[in-house]
Amino acid sequence: MKILVCISHVPDTTSKINFTENNSKFDNTGVQFVINPNDEFGLTRAMWFKEKQGANVTVANVGGPETEPTLRKALAIGADAAIRVNGVAIDGFYVAKQLAKVVQDGNYDLIIAGRESIDYNGGMVPGMIAGLIDANFINNCISLEIDGENATAIREIDGGKETVSTSLPLVIGGQKGLVEESDLRIPNMRGIMTARQKPLTVIEPLTTDAQSTSISFEKPAPKGAVKLVSPDNLDELINLLHNEAKVI
Numbered sequence: 001m002k003i004l005v006c007i008s009h010v011p012d013t014t015s016k017i018n019f020t021e022n023n024s025k026f027d028n029t030g031v032q033f034v035i036n037p038n039d040e041f042g043l044t045r046a047m048w049f050k051e052k053q054g055a056n057v058t059v060a061n062v063g064g065p066e067t068e069p070t071l072r073k074a075l076a077i078g079a080d081a082a083i084r085v086n087g088v089a090i091d092g093f094y095v096a097k098q099l100a101k102v103v104q105d106g107n108y109d110l111i112i113a114g115r116e117s118i119d120y121n122g123g124m125v126p127g128m129i130a131g132l133i134d135a136n137f138i139n140n141c142i143s144l145e146i147d148g149e150n151a152t153a154i155r156e157i158d159g160g161k162e163t164v165s166t167s168l169p170l171v172i173g174g175q176k177g178l179v180e181e182s183d184l185r186i187p188n189m190r191g192i193m194t195a196r197q198k199p200l201t202v203i204e205p206l207t208t209d210a211q212s213t214s215i216s217f218e219k220p221a222p223k224g225a226v227k228l229v230s231p232d233n234l235d236e237l238i239n240l241l242h243n244e245a246k247v248i
Helices: 037-053 065-077 092-106 125-133 189-195 234-243
Strands: 002-006 009-011 018-020 025-027 033-035 056-062 081-085 110-114 136-147 150-157 160-167 170-174 200-203
Touching: 002 037, 002 092, 002 125, 009 065, 033 037, 033 065, 037 056, 037 065, 037 110, 037 136, 037 170, 056 065, 056 092, 065 081, 065 189, 065 200, 081 092, 092 110, 092 125, 110 125, 125 136, 125 170, 136 160
Parallel strands: 002 056, 002 110, 056 081, 081 200, 110 170, 136 170
Antiparallel strands: 009 033, 018 025, 136 150, 150 160
């Protein structure tokens, strides 16, 4: 079984975020980047298929040379090879189009992507890849088992969970639950040294127009000052909750 894990290069959640050019462009100065958490769950699950079923695992992303340390980390975790599409991830459709071409060229059986990246939270790429390559698709996936050409998955739905059966080729949008957080892999020294010898292939992107444009970004408003209300003044508390906080 050939598995492609799609990897997003995203800011660490502890990074301070700023914007430039009249709030129309993300400023990556001084920002620490990591593997997108939803993708990391998928990569760990792919490692399980490699160890238990002998699967071959490739990781891929769309981005410039600055994303290669993230791909190298994925190789150190245990992926067999990496592919970087040398383009700027201008929108979800552009990314999906590039990754769909990688899938078709590599003839992959299972494509694991995070349900969304934590930078733009678009949640569009996995489904668009499936549409572009005419493969089955399961989103919000929290469990996946493969038996030959057949797959059984559990996905989160409103109010519960759903178990579905399908066949390969398959695209999933994975998330927390696909593996437990305690199962996530940390590269060891041997993995880091081995990763230096593994192939990281750079390919040129398809010519594809973006289907959307970011006009501007805006940070959440800062939290207001805390208001303390005397426990004896319930009328004032109710008034603030109703008219200011608007929670009742």
